[in-house]
Amino acid sequence: MNRIIKFVILDILRNKIILFYTILLAMLSFSMFSLEDNESKGLLSLLNLILLNVPLVAIIFSTIYIYNSSEFIELLISQPIKRNKIWISLYLGLNTSLIISFIIGAGIPILLYSPNLIGIILIFIGCIISVIFTSLAFLCSIISRDKAKGIGMSILIWLFFSLLFDGLIMFLLFQLADYPMENWIALIAALNPIDLSRIVILLQLDLSAMLGFTGAVFKQTFGTGWGILFSSTLLILWMIIPFMISLRKFNKKDH
Amino acid sequence: MIELIEVRKKYNRLEVLKGISTKFNQSECIALIGPNGCGKTTLIKSILGMVLPDSGEITFNNKSIFNETDYRNYIGYMPQIGKYPENMSIGQIVEMMKELRGGHLSFDEDLYKAYKLEQILNKRMRTLSGGTTQKVSAALAFMFNPLVYILDEPTAGLDPISAEILKDKMLLEKSNGKLILITSHLLSDLDELVSEIVFMQEGELLIHQTVDELKTKTGEEKLSKAISTILKAQLK
Numbered sequence: 001m002n003r004i005i006k007f008v009i010l011d012i013l014r015n016k017i018i019l020f021y022t023i024l025l026a027m028l029s030f031s032m033f034s035l036e037d038n039e040s041k042g043l044l045s046l047l048n049l050i051l052l053n054v055p056l057v058a059i060i061f062s063t064i065y066i067y068n069s070s071e072f073i074e075l076l077i078s079q080p081i082k083r084n085k086i087w088i089s090l091y092l093g094l095n096t097s098l099i100i101s102f103i104i105g106a107g108i109p110i111l112l113y114s115p116n117l118i119g120i121i122l123i124f125i126g127c128i129i130s131v132i133f134t135s136l137a138f139l140c141s142i143i144s145r146d147k148a149k150g151i152g153m154s155i156l157i158w159l160f161f162s163l164l165f166d167g168l169i170m171f172l173l174f175q176l177a178d179y180p181m182e183n184w185i186a187l188i189a190a191l192n193p194i195d196l197s198r199i200v201i202l203l204q205l206d207l208s209a210m211l212g213f214t215g216a217v218f219k220q221t222f223g224t225g226w227g228i229l230f231s232s233t234l235l236i237l238w239m240i241i242p243f244m245i246s247l248r249k250f251n252k253k254d255h
Numbered sequence: 256m257i258e259l260i261e262v263r264k265k266y267n268r269l270e271v272l273k274g275i276s277t278k279f280n281q282s283e284c285i286a287l288i289g290p291n292g293c294g295k296t297t298l299i300k301s302i303l304g305m306v307l308p309d310s311g312e313i314t315f316n317n318k319s320i321f322n323e324t325d326y327r328n329y330i331g332y333m334p335q336i337g338k339y340p341e342n343m344s345i346g347q348i349v350e351m352m353k354e355l356r357g358g359h360l361s362f363d364e365d366l367y368k369a370y371k372l373e374q375i376l377n378k379r380m381r382t383l384s385g386g387t388t389q390k391v392s393a394a395l396a397f398m399f400n401p402l403v404y405i406l407d408e409p410t411a412g413l414d415p416i417s418a419e420i421l422k423d424k425m426l427l428e429k430s431n432g433k434l435i436l437i438t439s440h441l442l443s444d445l446d447e448l449v450s451e452i453v454f455m456q457e458g459e460l461l462i463h464q465t466v467d468e469l470k471t472k473t474g475e476e477k478l479s480k481a482i483s484t485i486l487k488a489q490l491k
Contacts, residue, residue: 003354011342071338078303078334079355080327254266254306 004076004086008093012065018101021057025105028053033113040205043114043122047201050106050126051194055133056158062094062137063154067147074255087250091138091243098130121204125197132193132238133158138246142253165192193238196231203227256281256403256434257302262311264297271297272308273458281402284425284435286445288482289455295438296335298455299405302436303332328356331401335408335438337392339380345391346376349398356399367394369420385412393421403434410439422448446478454482461489 012018028049036042069090076086106126110119140154169189173181189195257279264272271294279285287295300306302313304320304327312319315326339348349372353362367373370390380388389412396404404425410418425435425448439445452469454462462469462485466478475481 003351007351011340014342069340072340074305074338075340076355077305078327078332079352080324081355082324252307255300 004089005093012097022101022105029109058130058133059154062134066141135243139242142246142249258314260312282432285451286449287438293455294458329402331396333392333396333406341381
């Protein structure tokens with residue numbers, strides 16, 4: 001397995017887009033910390049930027065990369081290598097490269113300006129979000145053979161989770177204001193990995209004002225301790241489930 | 256060596272393989288022929304595990320290939336259109352394949368040398384012409400001393416000299432007791448090489464006979480004529 005992962009990582013790290021992504025993250029992080037006078041404000045602004053950019057790059061870069069590797073995959077499939085191994089190696093290789101560039105681009109500035117628990121949790125969240133959206137990218141690219149469709153689907157997923165979801169929840173809550181639905185809506189809100197990550201950080205910071213609508217409902221329902229446990233479990237499921245579905249499909253795919 | 260039992264495959268509604276049963280033995284050179292879209296490539300890819308049949312069984316040395324990958328150590332495969340990662344150079348591809356198919360101490364570099372690939376090792380795959388890509392595919396298929404060669408339209412994109420080199424190599428390996436499975440349209444190409452003919456049409460296996468049988472039966476000297484006589488007889 002190691003050989004394929006090695007090929008994938010070397011191939012990605014030579015890619016200019018990943019270099020650009022690292023530099024972009026570094027610029028964003030340094031400017032956020034220097035714009036805000038107080039480090040925890042800087043951290044919050046950075047959190048929002050990370051939750052917008054990292055999923056976008058992770059899902060689109062991964063989707064395009066998987067489509068572009070179709071030749072590589074086809075070459076490997078006719079060789080004495082298990083299909084599971086090919087797909088898992090690709091997943092690990094992509095994740096490792098994205099995490100490396102996140103840690104270099106955003107991790108180093110965060111540790112320089114805010115070397116505390118919250119900073120470390122933010123770095124973790126960035127890595128977890130990269131993995132989750134890579135996992136979704138694997139699902140998109142196995143569902144459709146058509147590259148344009150697959151990339152379109154991944155853009156829609158990003159748009160849905162980062163922009164549309166909160167609005168939808170808000171709409172639901174106002175529509176159903178006459179019914180005691182808050183708890184249910186907190187559960188539905190937990191289905192969004194981006195909201196979940198934000199909640200994990202903000203529950204740590206204990207800044208209710210910054211939680212956003214979903215976060216506020218979430219905190220009210222679950223409280224801090226259970227909230228963190230529950231949301232971490234869900235995040236782990238988000239990392240695994242889309243990829244497992246894509247793995248099953250890949251094992252049955254004809255080339 | 257390779258046995259197929261009632262292999263069926265459907266792509267959506269299109270039935271590509273309609274219950275193929277046959278057997279390929281050692282030291283044979285088998286030509287898989289038939290019109291375009293008759294299921295030749297699908298059959299080959301099923302043997303390689305790239306396409307998963309809906310039903311039926313394929314065995315390699317009496318062991319089912321279902322969920323197996325080790326048997327591919329004994330197969331050298333040359334695809335119809337070789338697809339390689341565009342940014343890798345020939346040298347990197349060769350190195351990667353050597354690493355991936357580890358455990359080999361010596362490599363069969365006859366074709367690699369005959370095609371003078373070491374002179375263009377630094378060329379990237381996307382800059383290669385179709386013919387050169389075919390040469391790389393051929394060199395890779397023969398590199399790991401397999402027991403079975405599966406060659407999908409091997410001479411289609413090659414110039415006459417390179418095609419001749421490949422044919423000589425196939426003859427040599429056949430005499431070494433290897434099984435060679437070729438698909439081709441150009442029957443004239445295969446005259447001196449092929450020992451058995453498998454003719455497929457619309458997903459069905461119409462003929463599986465040795466060349467000698469075929470020739471004596473039809474009284475024709477040329478392979479292509481013998482086959483067309485047989486087909487005409489069948490159509491009536």
